[in-house]
Amino acid sequence: MAKRALVTGVSGQDGSYLAELLLDEGYEVYGFVRRLSLENYDRIEHILDKITLVEGDLLDEYSIMDAVSSVNPDEIYNLAAQSFVPTSFAQPMLTAHYDGLGPLRWLEAIRRLKPDTRFYQASTSEMFGKVREVPQRETTPFYPRSPYGVAKVYAYFITVNYRESYGLHASNGILFNHESPRRGLMFVSRKITDGVARIKHGLDTELRLGNLEAKRDWGFAGDSAKAMWLMLQQDEPDDYVIAMGHEHSVREFCEIAFSRVGLDYNDYVVVDPAFYRPAEVERLLGDPTKAREKLGWEDKVSFEDMVAMMVDADMERYRKAARNA
Numbered sequence: 001m002a003k004r005a006l007v008t009g010v011s012g013q014d015g016s017y018l019a020e021l022l023l024d025e026g027y028e029v030y031g032f033v034r035r036l037s038l039e040n041y042d043r044i045e046h047i048l049d050k051i052t053l054v055e056g057d058l059l060d061e062y063s064i065m066d067a068v069s070s071v072n073p074d075e076i077y078n079l080a081a082q083s084f085v086p087t088s089f090a091q092p093m094l095t096a097h098y099d100g101l102g103p104l105r106w107l108e109a110i111r112r113l114k115p116d117t118r119f120y121q122a123s124t125s126e127m128f129g130k131v132r133e134v135p136q137r138e139t140t141p142f143y144p145r146s147p148y149g150v151a152k153v154y155a156y157f158i159t160v161n162y163r164e165s166y167g168l169h170a171s172n173g174i175l176f177n178h179e180s181p182r183r184g185l186m187f188v189s190r191k192i193t194d195g196v197a198r199i200k201h202g203l204d205t206e207l208r209l210g211n212l213e214a215k216r217d218w219g220f221a222g223d224s225a226k227a228m229w230l231m232l233q234q235d236e237p238d239d240y241v242i243a244m245g246h247e248h249s250v251r252e253f254c255e256i257a258f259s260r261v262g263l264d265y266n267d268y269v270v271v272d273p274a275f276y277r278p279a280e281v282e283r284l285l286g287d288p289t290k291a292r293e294k295l296g297w298e299d300k301v302s303f304e305d306m307v308a309m310m311v312d313a314d315m316e317r318y319r320k321a322a323r324n325a
């Protein structure tokens with residue numbers, strides 16, 4: 001019989017890649033979605049006829065319990081979250097409820113209703129924040145620098161706690177930044193590649209960014225989805241860093257993205273303090289040794305190829321729009 005997976009955040013970047021992967025692996029896939037005034041299923045449009053959507057919200061434990069009892073899942077991947085760091089400074093309470101207590105609601109529902117369900121929690125390198133060691137690994141102490149990071153630390157430890165207290169098969173993927181053409185437009189990677197395409201098409205003359213010196217360990221979202229799935233296929237639950245093991249600055253990202261279309265970023269990028277954060281995470285660099293050795297996980301798309309893929313996709317989008325106009 002096909003295994004059943006329930007994916008929260010299925011309409012998001014990671015959820016869409018994970019749902020594709022699970023379908024390829026022969027799962028019955030259920031997506032947990034909240035009601036919006038306008039549906040936003042762009043990222044999963046191509047698989048909507050193959051998955052089943054279940055309505056609910058991270059704030060609503062009854063909808064979460066209903067989802068667990070009606071789907072009866074073998075695996076739950078909790079990807080839903082308020083995932084944008086600057087918004088967490090503007091809406092810290094909401095972020096705590098979604099990102100901190102949301103995972104607890106899933107764990108409680110599993111514990112009460114179906115304790116053999118395997119659980120994946122979307123933890124993050126933002127928990128390392130003001131980093132205590134370089135590179136960061138599973139044993140590196142956390143020092144979050146945003147309400148988002150703090151909420152995610154709670155979620156991380158409540159996942160560990162339910163594993164240790166109740167024997168749940170609950171794992172944390174500590175994922176470093178991962179991007180794709182499906183990335184939200186407010187994140188720096190997509191803001192840059194979209195900006196490059198807009199400038200190249202004559203729709204903009206500049207791109208306003210914040211801290212160009214921040215460094216991230218950027219990977220490809222499709223590769224990250226594979227890691228999530230692998231974690232739940234292990235006999236024992238555990239926590240894993242998923243990263244490329246290379247760091248690049250925002251400036252470097254700009255350089256590669258602009259040069260992909262024959263432009264020099266120095267001519268277009270304007271530093272705007274409006275995009276600085278109250279507290280910054282200056283650099284993140286992960287050590288994925290444990291995931292490589294225990295899960296057999298490996299990244300398939302290099303940083304440079306991923307930037308090129310994103311620029312090309314945004315260029316094509318504007319080309320198409322121009323053709324249709």
Ligand code: NAP
Nearest residue numbers: 009011012013014057058079080081083122124175177178
């Ligand atoms: P994303 O594109 O922002 O997607 C977030 C998803 O969560 C969306 O489907 C969104 O639904 C859903 N959601 C938000 N609030 C909800 C609520 N109250 N109830 C139900 N669903 C809700 O994020 P992502 O990049 O795919 O990231 C997935 C997860 O991994 C997040 O937990 C993020 O914090 C974590 N993470 C991401 C990265 C990264 O680099 N991408 C790295 C480490 C960890 P709507 O479509 O309705 O908004």
Ligand code: GDD
Nearest residue numbers: 083085124125126176177186187188189209210211214275
């Ligand atoms: N968004 C944004 N916009 N970031 C900018 C800008 C800008 O105009 N200019 C510079 N940056 C810098 C930010 O200050 C930050 O240091 C870096 O670019 C990356 O910012 P984001 O792309 O917004 O991602 P993030 O690292 O804050 O958070 C993402 O990765 C986390 C994993 O480390 C999100 O996906 C989180 O959900 C995820 O947990």
